[in-house]
Amino acid sequence: MSLPQNNVSAPKTPELNCLYFYLTSYCNLNCSHCWIAPTYLEKVVAPEEAEFALLKEVIDQALPLGLKSIKITGGEPFLNENIGPLIAYAFSKQLSANIETNATLIDDAWAEFLKENSVKHIAVSLDGPNSTIHEGIRNKPGCFDKAVEGIKSLKRCGLNVQIIMSLCGRNLGYLEETLDLAERYGVDSFKINCISGIARGKAFQNQGATLTVKDYLEIHEKIRSTIGPRHKIKILFDIPPAFKPLRDVKNEAGSCCIKNILGVLADGSISMCGIGNLLSSLKFGHIRENKLRDLWQENAVLKIIRDEMPSKFKGICGRCILKAFCMGKCRAEAYYANNDLLSPFSFCEEAFKAGLFPQGRLFNNKEDSHGQPIIPAK
Amino acid sequence: MDNPLYRQNKAVIFRQEQDEALLFNPDNADIVVINSTGCFIWNLCNGKNRKKDIVNSLVEEFDVSPSKAEEDLLKFLAELENKKLVEKKS
Ligand code: SF4
Ligand code: SF4
Numbered sequence: 001m002s003l004p005q006n007n008v009s010a011p012k013t014p015e016l017n018c019l020y021f022y023l024t025s026y027c028n029l030n031c032s033h034c035w036i037a038p039t040y041l042e043k044v045v046a047p048e049e050a051e052f053a054l055l056k057e058v059i060d061q062a063l064p065l066g067l068k069s070i071k072i073t074g075g076e077p078f079l080n081e082n083i084g085p086l087i088a089y090a091f092s093k094q095l096s097a098n099i100e101t102n103a104t105l106i107d108d109a110w111a112e113f114l115k116e117n118s119v120k121h122i123a124v125s126l127d128g129p130n131s132t133i134h135e136g137i138r139n140k141p142g143c144f145d146k147a148v149e150g151i152k153s154l155k156r157c158g159l160n161v162q163i164i165m166s167l168c169g170r171n172l173g174y175l176e177e178t179l180d181l182a183e184r185y186g187v188d189s190f191k192i193n194c195i196s197g198i199a200r201g202k203a204f205q206n207q208g209a210t211l212t213v214k215d216y217l218e219i220h221e222k223i224r225s226t227i228g229p230r231h232k233i234k235i236l237f238d239i240p241p242a243f244k245p246l247r248d249v250k251n252e253a254g255s256c257c258i259k260n261i262l263g264v265l266a267d268g269s270i271s272m273c274g275i276g277n278l279l280s281s282l283k284f285g286h287i288r289e290n291k292l293r294d295l296w297q298e299n300a301v302l303k304i305i306r307d308e309m310p311s312k313f314k315g316i317c318g319r320c321i322l323k324a325f326c327m328g329k330c331r332a333e334a335y336y337a338n339n340d341l342l343s344p345f346s347f348c349e350e351a352f353k354a355g356l357f358p359q360g361r362l363f364n365n366k367e368d369s370h371g372q373p374i375i376p377a378k
Numbered sequence: 379m380d381n382p383l384y385r386q387n388k389a390v391i392f393r394q395e396q397d398e399a400l401l402f403n404p405d406n407a408d409i410v411v412i413n414s415t416g417c418f419i420w421n422l423c424n425g426k427n428r429k430k431d432i433v434n435s436l437v438e439e440f441d442v443s444p445s446k447a448e449e450d451l452l453k454f455l456a457e458l459e460n461k462k463l464v465e466k467k468s
Binding site: 245246247249250321323324325360361363 | 391393395398399400402404406407409411
């Protein structure tokens with residue numbers, strides 16, 4: 001018996017909830033571990049990239065697809081003069097806006113503007129408690145004091161500020177002092193990032209400047225048992241959820257929402273996320289030439305993301321009970337490393353090979369592993 | 379339907395770690411973390427126990443009145459049912 005076609009509903013395209021604006025491909029710092037690897041730019045204002053009308057156009061086309069929020073990042077987004085109009089436009093459309101910045105260009109006037117436009121959350125990169133440590137990693141004299149002044153301005157306006165510390169061999173011993181600094185300035189939360197194995201992050205890894213998976217897991221445990229209880233600030237550690245205690249798995253965001261986002265690059269290209277800055281195969285089109293709806297509905301990479309994730313994940317991600325929740329942590333990094341969007345996330349794969357992956361987070365032999373038999377049939 | 383049977387959804391992943399457990403359906407990302415009382419109830423949702431059996435077990439095991447046990451149990455099971463982690467049968 002065949003069913004009449006109109007009884008079979010087409011799978012629903014997910015909502016495009018968030019646009020990530022990589023507003024500029026320039027940065028006024030030169031960080032050793034940056035995964036975007038923007039071009040260093042000394043002067044304060046970056047050459048104009050996509051004009052504001054184009055950014056507005058992306059938002060207008062994304063609204064009917066379900067847009068609810070934007071994230072503005074870069075490079076250093078405050079180098080691009082369009083940041084103000086973009087934030088104001090998002091506010092006028094009742095979108096929630098989050099910003100990632102090094103804070104060196106933020107003064108009281110900017111902080112007031114962000115407050116007036118209800119920016120929800122500002123994540124500031126700070127890799128240490130003093131200029132020697134922070135500037136040793138970010139390679140720009142004077143950037144520590146400027147970042148701290150920026151944080152103070154944001155907090156004076158009552159904005160929600162998060163410090164992001166990228167943890168590596170050079171600043172590991174300064175974690176607690178950096179937490180103290182965050183508390184001193186009334187920062188709302190503190191996120192610890194592992195160094196990503198992309199672009200300069202990869203080179204940093206190759207120099208032996210990053211930490212091993214074992215180091216990250218040890219420090220995660222130390223934060224839970226001793227460092228965390230000594231501090232009031234909310235600490236988030238960006239390791240994959242397989243390594244988190246159950247109660248934190250759900251409460252701490254640990255994965256990207258890859259099924260519901262698009263990246264808008266500095267020149268107006270549309271991409272999976274910021275990875276399109278490095279890999280043109282993950283650029284989907286350009287807002288001047290393509291309708292966003294067409295890209296969102298038809299792009300072949302997005303189809304793989306929708307149809308094959310997480311059911312066709314390979315390696316450890318295919319065996320992980322949290323795969324539908326985690327979505328393989330960072331698919332950009334997996335693709336960058338293996339040229340395969342379904343390949344395993346390196347942190348978890350390494351942990352598994354070293355016997356450090358928690359057995360309880362794997363499908364066991366009796367359970368259906370959802371398309372990935374753990375013991376292959378003979 | 380006043381005294382229904384409860385049965386775990388067989389597709390659901392259950393992992394107990396120390397005094398809490400994680401429950402979720404691997405086909406969606408909806409995760410529930412439950413405490414030791416939740417684990418106790420989950421284990422009783424075996425397709426044989428009815429609501430009143432579970433209430434009686436709770437009253438025996440914990441220092442709780444039957445009415446409070448029933449109120450909390452129904453709230454908890456409604457959430458699990460909502461997330462398709464348990465099935466209710468009359
Ligand atoms: S194994 Fe993959 S799906 Fe599981 S926690 Fe790690 S990255 Fe996420
Ligand atoms: S895939 Fe990776 S880089 Fe891209 S948005 Fe997700 S977490 Fe970020």
